[in-house]
Amino acid sequence: MSDREGKRTSRRKIRVSIPKWEAKFDAIVAESKEATLVLSRWGFIGLSDGFVKAALWVYFCGPTKHEVATALPAKMNLRPLCRQMVAVADDLEKVLDLFGAKLLATLNEMDKVVPPKLSGMNGQKISELAGYQPKLLRVCASVFGFFSDTIDGMPADRKLVSSRALAWLFLSARSFTTKSKAKTYSQIATLLDAANQATGKPERFSSTEEVRARISRFQKAFPREVAWIRFYLENNEVPPSRTDFAVLLALGPAFYRLSHQ
Numbered sequence: 001m002s003d004r005e006g007k008r009t010s011r012r013k014i015r016v017s018i019p020k021w022e023a024k025f026d027a028i029v030a031e032s033k034e035a036t037l038v039l040s041r042w043g044f045i046g047l048s049d050g051f052v053k054a055a056l057w058v059y060f061c062g063p064t065k066h067e068v069a070t071a072l073p074a075k076m077n078l079r080p081l082c083r084q085m086v087a088v089a090d091d092l093e094k095v096l097d098l099f100g101a102k103l104l105a106t107l108n109e110m111d112k113v114v115p116p117k118l119s120g121m122n123g124q125k126i127s128e129l130a131g132y133q134p135k136l137l138r139v140c141a142s143v144f145g146f147f148s149d150t151i152d153g154m155p156a157d158r159k160l161v162s163s164r165a166l167a168w169l170f171l172s173a174r175s176f177t178t179k180s181k182a183k184t185y186s187q188i189a190t191l192l193d194a195a196n197q198a199t200g201k202p203e204r205f206s207s208t209e210e211v212r213a214r215i216s217r218f219q220k221a222f223p224r225e226v227a228w229i230r231f232y233l234e235n236n237e238v239p240p241s242r243t244d245f246a247v248l249l250a251l252g253p254a255f256y257r258l259s260h261q
Contacts, residue, residue, distance in 0.1 A: 089137035
């Protein structure tokens with residue numbers, strides 16, 4: 001077996017699915033008074049177990065850049081949809097031009113027998129809705145096209161995603177506590193130690209200083225993203241749900257750019 005194949009095999013052995021990892025993590029925490037105390041205190045101030053566990057799992061077991069890059073286009077392939085929307089807009093516009101007022105009058109007659117819930121938004125008639133559908137489809141196609149281009153440059157490498165997860169965990173904890181930064185670093189180190197054991201990796205203690213240094217590097221390298229994370233937490237008043245957190249991690253830079261267009 002080549003060195004490269006050996007490394008791939010090693011990564012596959014280390015990677016643990018979320019349910020399996022979470023079961024191991026819960027068992028380890030149950031045996032650790034320090035980790036149990038941290039989770040209890042964080043839960044009391046508003047940090048849900050779901051968010052905390054998601055961040056810890058991503059830190060150790062999250063997808064690689066290649067996995068994200070190949071998965072996103074497969075699940076969010078918007079370009080064919082953009083082309084279809086433009087084609088439908090063209091066809092609809094031709095029909096409206098061809099039949100003109102007669103078609104709109106017919107639609108208005110239909111509007112009289114359509115249930116109120118289906119008759120349009122804010123009291124608009126079907127003919128009015130039909131009139132601006134081509135433009136609406138083209139606008140949506142442009143937006144989806146921009147989003148599709150954004151996706152291409154979106155995936156972050158494994159180390160960056162881990163650091164981003166750690167930053168979210170730290171900033172979320174800081175937004176809910178008046179304890180010192182040193183105390184928060186220590187709490188995160190305690191949970192990282194338990195999370196690392198749950199992955200099945202060789203024992204490795206995450207010291208408070210290691211946590212502080214990594215978070216500090218991320219804050220210095222990505223000040224705008226850190227500011228956006230703080231803005232998100234201040235406006236939502238709670239950390240993201242587990243599902244939303246996965247999206248924010250994958251699209252973090254893109255979400256920042258889109259929110260400042």
